[in-house]
Structure formats: structure tokens, C-alpha cells
Amino acid sequence: MTTEIVRWGILGTGNIARKFASGLLALPERCRLVAVGSRTRAAAEGFVRAHAPAARAHPSYQALLDDPEVEVVYISLLNHLHAEWAVRAARAGKHVLCEKPATMTAHELEQVLAAARAAQVFFMEGFLYRCHPRWAQLQALLAAGEIGELRLLHASFCFDGGHQPAGRLLDRAQGGGALMDVGCYALSWLRGLAGAEPLATSCQARLAATGVDESACGTLLFPGGVIASFTTSVRWPAPTSASIIGSSGRIEVSEPFRCTPGVAAMALYRGDALVRTMTVEDDGLTRYAREALEVVDHLHQLQSPAMSWDDSLGQARTLDALRHQAGVWWLDEGRERAIPR
Numbered sequence: 286m287t288t289e290i291v292r293w294g295i296l297g298t299g300n301i302a303r304k305f306a307s308g309l310l311a312l313p314e315r316c317r318l319v320a321v322g323s324r325t326r327a328a329a330e331g332f333v334r335a336h337a338p339a340a341r342a343h344p345s346y347q348a349l350l351d352d353p354e355v356e357v358v359y360i361s362l363l364n365h366l367h368a369e370w371a372v373r374a375a376r377a378g379k380h381v382l383c384e385k386p387a388t389m390t391a392h393e394l395e396q397v398l399a400a401a402r403a404a405q406v407f408f409m410e411g412f413l414y415r416c417h418p419r420w421a422q423l424q425a426l427l428a429a430g431e432i433g434e435l436r437l438l439h440a441s442f443c444f445d446g447g448h449q450p451a452g453r454l455l456d457r458a459q460g461g462g463a464l465m466d467v468g469c470y471a472l473s474w475l476r477g478l479a480g481a482e483p484l485a486t487s488c489q490a491r492l493a494a495t496g497v498d499e500s501a502c503g504t505l506l507f508p509g510g511v512i513a514s515f516t517t518s519v520r521w522p523a524p525t526s527a528s529i530i531g532s533s534g535r536i537e538v539s540e541p542f543r544c545t546p547g548v549a550a551m552a553l554y555r556g557d558a559l560v561r562t563m564t565v566e567d568d569g570l571t572r573y574a575r576e577a578l579e580v581v582d583h584l585h586q587l588q589s590p591a592m593s594w595d596d597s598l599g600q601a602r603t604l605d606a607l608r609h610q611a612g613v614w615w616l617d618e619g620r621e622r623a624i625p626r
């Protein structure tokens with residue numbers, strides 16, 4: 286673990302970049318946001334003025350990668366740009382935290398990881414909930430046998446993002462679709478708790494006119510006969526929740542992905558009897574600050590146990606399978622392209 290102050294750069298000036306910047310600013314003893322890169326000088330300067338007053342504004346993504354002060358790059362770009370900029374960042378010798386889903390396909394992720402390995406830089410796919418202590422708490426409950434042997438898992442992540450065919454949620458060219466946007470959370474949660482890759486998957490979807498899944502349901506069969514299901518949507522609002530069913534009890538999880546203090550809770554049942562409820566303590570750290578800490582704490586190990594390289598690869602391969610079963614194919618899929626130099 287490093288105790289030095291790690292110098293960060295952010296690629297992109299959108300919604301999640303703003304939130305992550307505030308997470309970095311909350312950790313002055315561990316992190317410093319030194320630069321922001323955007324497609325336009327105006328957006329970079331506007332972002333710096335509003336959210337990162339001590340940072341430099343770069344008028345291109347490459348200019349940020351060329352900034353020698355930047356040690357770690359947070360990639361907050363749209364899904365279809367993750368692979369290219371993660372590879373470019375690694376080749377520039379920068380550590381990388383990349384927004385979920387890491388890439389459009391497993392093939393792209395293999396190229397990203399090869400670049401990170403060659404450059405000996407850190408890489409992590411950012412799933413905020415994996416960096417929250419509740420994830421470890423949940424795994425500890427299972428390991429302690431609180432619900433017996435794991436049998437059945439379910440996770441749901443649905444919201445109504447509106448009908449904007451050209452927006453990032455529904456546009457195929459930008460890597461849209463429910464599976465890519467929020468279904469990937471449910472999938473990573475199920476795979477993480479099962480502790481293995483699925484032996485078989487199935488997926489049914491309702492496709493938007495743009496060719497991506499606006500909603501999807503899927504099933505997974507894991508080794509040992511553990512079965513799992515998920516529902517996901519970017520067009521239907523529905524409670525985001527999850528459950529874990531074992532041979533002697535079950536855990537109901539509210540807000541499994543946002544982990545909001547005061548709202549998120551886990552309830553442990555044996556039969557129909559509530560044994561206890563566990564809530565998330567508010568220690569003042571945001572999810573974004575926790576994620577940044579996870580990165581700086583594991584920088585020299587090149588990967589984090591919160592989301593290891595193998596975990597991301599298993600995730601990407603399963604996401605590919607589910608997406609194809611849902612009937613969603615990228616425009617250039619099958620014509621494998623190398624990330625340009």
C-alpha cells in the first residue's frame with residue numbers, strides 16, 4: 286500500500302466524472318486531481334472551474350495522457366471509448382481506473398489487459414459497490430454459513446432512463462442497452478457471490494428500435510448447482526434489490542449497488558423469521574472516495590481484489606454471451622480490430 290499522494294487525471298467531463306472528482310477532492314491526504322481532459326478546451330476548462338480548481342484543463346484526451354504529472358487515469362467516457370483509451374493510457378505508462386462495463390467485448394478487454402501487463406500498470410473496472418465494506422460483510426455472512434449452503438441468487442437493477450434513441454443508454458454505437466448499463470452490476474454481483482463463472486446462461490430481452498436491449502431477464506447456472514437470475518431495464522422503473530437463498534436461510538438486500546447509508550440494509554431470515562437486520566454505517570466517505578482509495582491502496586499490485594483482472598474477464602465473457610442470447614450485436618462485431626497505436 287502506498288502512503289504517498291497519488292496524482293490523478295480524469296478523461297471526460299460528464300455526469301460520473303463530476304461525482305468522481307468530488308470523491309478525489311474528499312481525500313486530500315491520499316489523492317490529488319491534477320488534470321482533466323476533454324474533447325474540447327471549453328468543456329475541460331468549465332469542468333476545472335466548477336469541480337477541480339487546482340487541476341489543469343487539457344483540450345484533448347491525448348494531451349491528458351501526455352501530462353507527465355498524471356499517474357492514474359480515471360476513464361469516465363462512453364462505453365465504446367473505454368478500450369481504446371485504456372490501452373492508450375497503459376501504453377503511456379498510466380495506471381487506469383475504467384468505468385463499467387470495462388469494454389464492449391471480452392476481446393477488447395483482453396487487449397486492455399495485455400497492454401496493462403506489458404506496461405506493468407494497474408487496471409480496475411469500476412464497480413463502486415465492490416469497494417464498499419458491505420460487499421465484504423455479505424461475503425463474510427456466506428462464509429460463516431449464516432444461511433447454510435448457497436442455493437439461489439437473484440439481483441435486479443432497473444430504472445426508467447426515458448426514450449432517447451441517440452443517448453448513451455439506447456444507442457448501439459455507444460454501447461447502449463440495459464445489460465451494458467445496469468445489468469452488468471447485477472451480473473457482477475451474482476458472479477461475485479457465486480465465486481465462480483457460470484456453466485450455462487440464458488437471456489431474454491425486449492429490444493429497442495435501436496437494436497439494444499431496453500430490458501432483459503437472464504439465468505445462470507454455477508458449479509455446485511447454484512442457480513441465479515437477474516432482471517435489468519433502462520426503460521422500466523422497478524425496485525433495485527437482491528436476495529441470496531441458502532439451505533437454511535436467506536438474506537434480502539436492499540440497495541445492493543448504491544449502498545446508501547440509512548436506506549441500504551440486509552435482512553437475515555431463517556424460514557420466515559427475521560433473525561437480524563444490518564444497515565450501512567455512514568462514515569462520511571462517498572462511494573467514489575472509497576473506489577479511489579481501493580485504487581491507491583493496490584496500485585503497486587497492478588490489480589485489486591475488489592475487481593481483479595480475471596474477474597473482469599469472466600464478467601466480459603459472460604456479458605458477451607448474455608448479450609448475444611438477448612439478440613444484441615455491435616455494429617462491427619466479428620470484425621475484430623486492434624486498438625490503434
Ligand SMILES: NC(=O)c1ccc[n+]([C@@H]2O[C@H](COP(=O)([O-])OP(=O)(O)OC[C@H]3O[C@@H](n4cnc5c(N)ncnc54)[C@H](OP(=O)(O)O)[C@@H]3O)[C@@H](O)[C@H]2O)c1
Nearest residue numbers: 297298299300301302323324328361362363364384385386
Ligand atoms: N459507476 C456509476 O455509478 C456510473 C454511473 C453512470 C455512468 N457510469 C459509466 O460512466 C460512463 C460515462 O457515463 P456518464 O453518465 O458520465 O455519461 P455522460 O455524462 O454522457 O459523459 C460521458 C463523457 O464521454 C465523453 N464523450 C466522448 N465522446 C462522446 C460523444 N460522442 N458523445 C457524448 N459524450 C462523449 C464526453 O466527455 P468530453 O465532452 O469531456 O469529451 C462526455 O462528457 C459510462 O461508461 C457509464 O456506464 C457509471
